[in-house]
Amino acid sequence: MNSIVAEQPWLWAGLGSYFIATLAAMWGVSPRSQNSPLVVNKKHEKLVLGFIVFGVLLLSAAIIARWIRIGHGPWISLFELLMSQMWSLGLVFAALYWRLPGLRPSAVIVLPVMWILGTWVLALEPGISHFPATYYNSWKWVHVGLGKMFLALLLAGVGLGGVMILRTTQRGKTWFRAMPSNMIIDKLAWRLMMLALVFDSLMLIAGGVWAQDAWGRYWAWDALETSAFLTWLFLAIGLHVRLSYKVPAWVSGAIIIGIFAMAFSTYFGMPYLSPSAHKGMV
Amino acid sequence: MFSWLSRLSSLKFTLAGMILLGIGAGLSYGNPVDISVWVLIVPLALLAINLAAAILTNPRINRQPGLLIFHICLFTTVVLAGVGRLTHLDAHMELALGQEFHQNLMLEVRKGPWHSGNLDKVAFTQGRYTVDYAVGLRRGLTHNEVFVPDTAGRLVSQDVGDDRPLVIERYRFYTTFNKGFSPILTWMPDQGQPITGRINMPAYPLYDYKQDNRWTPPGTNEEIKFWLQLDTGLTMEEDWVLDGRNATAVLIVTSEDQRIELKLGEQTRLEHGVLRYDDLTTWMGYRVFYDPTIQWLFFVTVAGVFGLSHFFWVKLNLQPWMDEDEVDVDESAEQVVSKKTGV
Numbered sequence: 001m002n003s004i005v006a007e008q009p010w011l012w013a014g015l016g017s018y019f020i021a022t023l024a025a026m027w028g029v030s031p032r033s034q035n036s037p038l039v040v041n042k043k044h045e046k047l048v049l050g051f052i053v054f055g056v057l058l059l060s061a062a063i064i065a066r067w068i069r070i071g072h073g074p075w076i077s078l079f080e081l082l083m084s085q086m087w088s089l090g091l092v093f094a095a096l097y098w099r100l101p102g103l104r105p106s107a108v109i110v111l112p113v114m115w116i117l118g119t120w121v122l123a124l125e126p127g128i129s130h131f132p133a134t135y136y137n138s139w140k141w142v143h144v145g146l147g148k149m150f151l152a153l154l155l156a157g158v159g160l161g162g163v164m165i166l167r168t169t170q171r172g173k174t175w176f177r178a179m180p181s182n183m184i185i186d187k188l189a190w191r192l193m194m195l196a197l198v199f200d201s202l203m204l205i206a207g208g209v210w211a212q213d214a215w216g217r218y219w220a221w222d223a224l225e226t227s228a229f230l231t232w233l234f235l236a237i238g239l240h241v242r243l244s245y246k247v248p249a250w251v252s253g254a255i256i257i258g259i260f261a262m263a264f265s266t267y268f269g270m271p272y273l274s275p276s277a278h279k280g281m282v
Numbered sequence: 283m284f285s286w287l288s289r290l291s292s293l294k295f296t297l298a299g300m301i302l303l304g305i306g307a308g309l310s311y312g313n314p315v316d317i318s319v320w321v322l323i324v325p326l327a328l329l330a331i332n333l334a335a336a337i338l339t340n341p342r343i344n345r346q347p348g349l350l351i352f353h354i355c356l357f358t359t360v361v362l363a364g365v366g367r368l369t370h371l372d373a374h375m376e377l378a379l380g381q382e383f384h385q386n387l388m389l390e391v392r393k394g395p396w397h398s399g400n401l402d403k404v405a406f407t408q409g410r411y412t413v414d415y416a417v418g419l420r421r422g423l424t425h426n427e428v429f430v431p432d433t434a435g436r437l438v439s440q441d442v443g444d445d446r447p448l449v450i451e452r453y454r455f456y457t458t459f460n461k462g463f464s465p466i467l468t469w470m471p472d473q474g475q476p477i478t479g480r481i482n483m484p485a486y487p488l489y490d491y492k493q494d495n496r497w498t499p500p501g502t503n504e505e506i507k508f509w510l511q512l513d514t515g516l517t518m519e520e521d522w523v524l525d526g527r528n529a530t531a532v533l534i535v536t537s538e539d540q541r542i543e544l545k546l547g548e549q550t551r552l553e554h555g556v557l558r559y560d561d562l563t564t565w566m567g568y569r570v571f572y573d574p575t576i577q578w579l580f581f582v583t584v585a586g587v588f589g590l591s592h593f594f595w596v597k598l599n600l601q602p603w604m605d606e607d608e609v610d611v612d613e614s615a616e617q618v619v620s621k622k623t624g625v
Contacts, residue, residue, distance in 0.1 A: 216456040
């Protein structure tokens with residue numbers, strides 16, 4: 001049996017905290033609990049926000065513990081990337097949850113999506129990863145930071161997109177009764193998509209600068225670059241469609257989820273499916 | 283004329299171009315040799331025409347400064363990327379310790395038809411290098427010394443390597459994993475003048491197991507095979523530094539049916555002359571890159587994103603993100619008709 005390494009207890013505690021936040025969010029939309037004073041008074045929202053923030057703090061501790069243990073940040077292995085994404089997705093969603101009350105019930109969609117990463121990270125070995133020479137470059141921080149913002153905004157959009165799709169059913173209408181109309185939700189979701197496009201564009205630029213320094217070319221259509229470009233293009237197409245045509249709310253939601261699925265495969269699929277994703281990785 | 287331009291600026295045209303570009307990008311994945319670059323050029327050209335027409339005719343674009351800046355920058359990015367390909371130069375090169383750069387040393391040179399850089403003004407001399415390896419022979423930092431002449435002609439030492447290229451006259455020289463050892467040999471033929479040169483062995487430590495090469499002395503058909511038995515202290519078990527100063531090597535020379543082991547300074551008699559093993563040195567493999575548009579690309583793309591951000595900022599500030607009174611709605615929310623439309 002493998003021994004437990006320094007970051008694992010913090011990671012488990014952080015995921016546990018997210019789990020409680022998920023349960024509280026589900027309780028908040030449950031028709032059975034709608035007469036509970038905690039739900040009526042929206043106190044459950046404080047509980048959700050509190051546990052997401054607590055989870056972020058615990059994951060911060062996990063990242064720091066790993067950083068100290070292996071000597072570098074969460075840049076390389078899937079284990080550390082997933083841990084780091086759980087942290088940044090939680091952090092940005094907590095900020096949006098706090099600032100945009102109308103979005104809050106969508107936590108019942110956002111948090112389970114995060115659980116895909118949470119479950120995945122639990123299945124991985126926290127082995128020590130090698131820090132390649134090209135990762136000493138400072139542009140890595142800019143590229144990765146912008147990428148985290150991009151994915152987190154997309155995820156928040158997925159929550160709203162999911163609401164619009166689920167509202168085509170009676171059950172969905174009941175669950176999300178406390179949310180504004182689809183028109184408002186749709187508007188908010190695409191605002192998040194607009195911001196996502198800005199961060200995605202900046203991420204690609206920063207990635208190009210890093211790639212130029214690291215590998216002597218700013219763009220080479222490697223697996224990750226191609227996938228990242230297609231994600232950007234899908235997002236641009238989605239925005240053009242949304243700004244120019246009237247699309248039903250559920251279609252709008254499906255477009256957002258499609259863009260997120262593309263981004264998700266870029267982040268967590270391509271670098272590990274293709275051995276030549278980014279040459280600096282090996 | 284105007285209606286013709288308006289038709290060219292159609293959003294349907296934009297979407298079709300984007301979808302074609304997406305298909306082209308998918309086909310270009312990994313730069314396959316059997317896929318023509320036209321799969322990208324055609325949709326990019328269509329989008330450029332569409333974009334130019336939209337900038338001229340579409341008030342939604344040309345009356346909103348942020349959006350106008352973004353689309354002009356997008357157009358300029360495509361143009362710059364095209365100019366970059368027409369003026370670029372990509373090549374590889376191997377330089378031995380003490381060797382001066384010369385453009386004739388570049389291999390696999392690929393350059394655009396408009397390439398006109400000052401390659402003849404590029405001057406530097408190769409110095410020593412070290413490469414750090416972590417346990418398991420995983421490559422770390424490269425410290426590669428080069429000597430670059432300053433304005434007074436004095437050679438100034440510069441440490442380059444990995445993501446710190448040597449940049450001269452906009453040419454960027456990147457160290458690569460491809461580096462290794464070279465025995466320096468003197469060939470003293472039975473007839474003619476002695477010649478001294480080096481034979482670059484395959485990349486080290488990547489090809490640690492096959493440090494061999496072959497050479498045919500001029501004027502003979504006697505192929506000589508060389509095998510370098512290196513002792514560099516290479517280990518997988520702990521951290522290790524590749525440093526030519528710590529390396530020694532025995533050179534095994536095979537010619538016809540002769541097999542001779544040479545240590546430094548030793549020589550041997552072969553069929554057509556005498557071969558002496560003078561020294562052991564190192565070589566560094568470089569990737570050479572030139573594209574005069576990269577700085578402009580950076581500024582234009584960043585300006586484009588700022589334009590986009592400005593457009594969104596103005597647009598998002600015109601309407602609240604979410605009206606507070608619209609938040610706490612009940613089951614009838616579905617029927618609420620907001621006067622606010624759009625994003």
